[in-house]
Amino acid sequence: MLFRQCFVDVKNFALVILMSLTSVCASSLEPSTTNESIQAYTLEQFVARAQVFSPHLKSIASKQLVARNNAEASDTMPDPSVSLAFANLPIGSFDFAQEPMTQFQVGVSQSFNRGDSAKLNNQSWQQSAKLSEIESRIYSAQLRKAIWHLWLELVRIKNKRELVEQSLILLQQVNQIANANYSNAVGRTRQSDVIRSQLEVTRYQEQLLSLQQTESDIINQLSGWIGTRQWQPDFTNSDSNILIIKPDWLFSHENYSNGNLNSEMEHNRNADFQRWSHRLLNHPEVKIIEQKVAQSTTQEAIVEQTYRPQWKLNASYGYRDDAPSGMSRDDFFSIGVSFDLPIFTSNKQDKTSFAASYQTQSFKYEKQEKLTRLFSQVFTVKQKVENLSARENYFSDRLLKQAEEQAEASLTSYTNDDGDFAEVIRARLDVLNLSLQKLDININKQKQLIEWNYLFEHFMSGDDQPTNLSDEVQS
Secondary structure (H helix, E strand, C coil), X not given: CHHHHHHHHHHHHHHHHHHHHHHHHHHHHCCCCCCCCCEEECHHHHHHHHHHHCHHHHHHHXXXXXXXXXXXXXXXXXXXXXXXXXXXXXXXXXXXXXCCCCEEEEEEEEECCCCCHHHHHHHHHHHHHHHXXXXXXXXXXXXXXXXXXXXXXXXXXXXXXXXXXXHHHHHHHHHHHHHHHHXXXXXXXXXXXXXXXXXXXXXXXXXXXXXXXXXXXXXXXXXXXXXXXXXEECCCCXXXXXXXXXXXXXXXXXXXXXXXXXXXXXXXXXXXXXXXHHHHHCCHHHHHHHHHHHHHHHHHHHHHHCCCCCEEEEEEEEECCCCCCCCCCCCEEEEEEEECCCCCCHHHHHHHHHHHHHHHHHHHHHHHHHHHHHHHHHHHHHHHHHHHHHXXXXXXXXXXXXXXXXXXXHHHHHHCCCCCHHHHHHHHHHHHHHHHHHHHHHHHHHHHHHHHHHHHCCCCCCCCCCCCHHHHHHC
């Protein structure tokens, strides 16, 4: 009996221990309840965080440090060579004092860089460091542009959700009116009208779910730029939740209604060409090609140095022991120069020189193509923004006002039992669709202004004198 009681006690104790371990393991497997705090970022704060986090920018910075250290290392002379030797030692006796020609030699030789190769190599590495600096500016600007585009999509979704929610509230009110009229057999409300209104309400709700999914996808894309999902966008500093990006020129809309947009743009094209040419020449994408041209020119000069001989200075001191008779012997000192003659490798050097020259010419053509493409983008963006601005004004001044008036009139007629319910639904859909179209136009215009800012707001600063772009393109 005592044994059975002890067995039961041990069994119960084991069960308690097992349950405790199970609860501990389960709690360890559950996600932590102390969630990381959600950080709210404005657009500029998010861009700054992304630029700090960017591994690519860190990689470019490392390459720049590599180039700078190599520049310092390349502008040095080769290390001198020291030689120690016993010269003319008799093999019969190995007596250092036996023969007058026997001596102990200490020699030093110093090679010199071929031509200006050291200076040019230093210059080439410095140009590589400058290339990395410009590459960093380009990537930072492209990163900013990409984030702005995605951020505008968040703005688009936020405003679309507000528009759909406002329309949903109005549609639910119309649905209540239709249900009340149908239940009380008032007016000409049919069962199909009630079903139609419920269907539209369901469609609006589904549209909100779709917008929520799209917003989540965009936030996931943006999260990759900062390495965390624990954040949310902060739109408090934006103007009506729409980003306003002001370019350095003002759009003229006064001639849109008269249909003179194309003639006005053609009239201003030449003036705009001169006005923007020097700014495009300072664009980082052009500057980096100019830097490649400069570095390639330096490489040509480095190849030219291979045609020059490489000099070497030799000096040696020979110590001689006194003769067996006690007569003193003079020591020897020798000095001389040696140099190579790059004669038999001329074919290789010629081909290398031609290759460097062709590479430089290739970069010059690349710069010309880049300038042409950038200027084409300028006029394309300008025309798109002007057209989108005209459409935006047309929506604000006419279409939306007329659609709102039509919706109000349709609802008034229906409540007075003098209108069709389908017309009420159609009118509300027209208002929503036109509002969404206007929003899309506004967002698309902002995206074009982002492209404009990329073309002109992120140009290189420096002491470079502006030149005429027409000369660059025609050269």
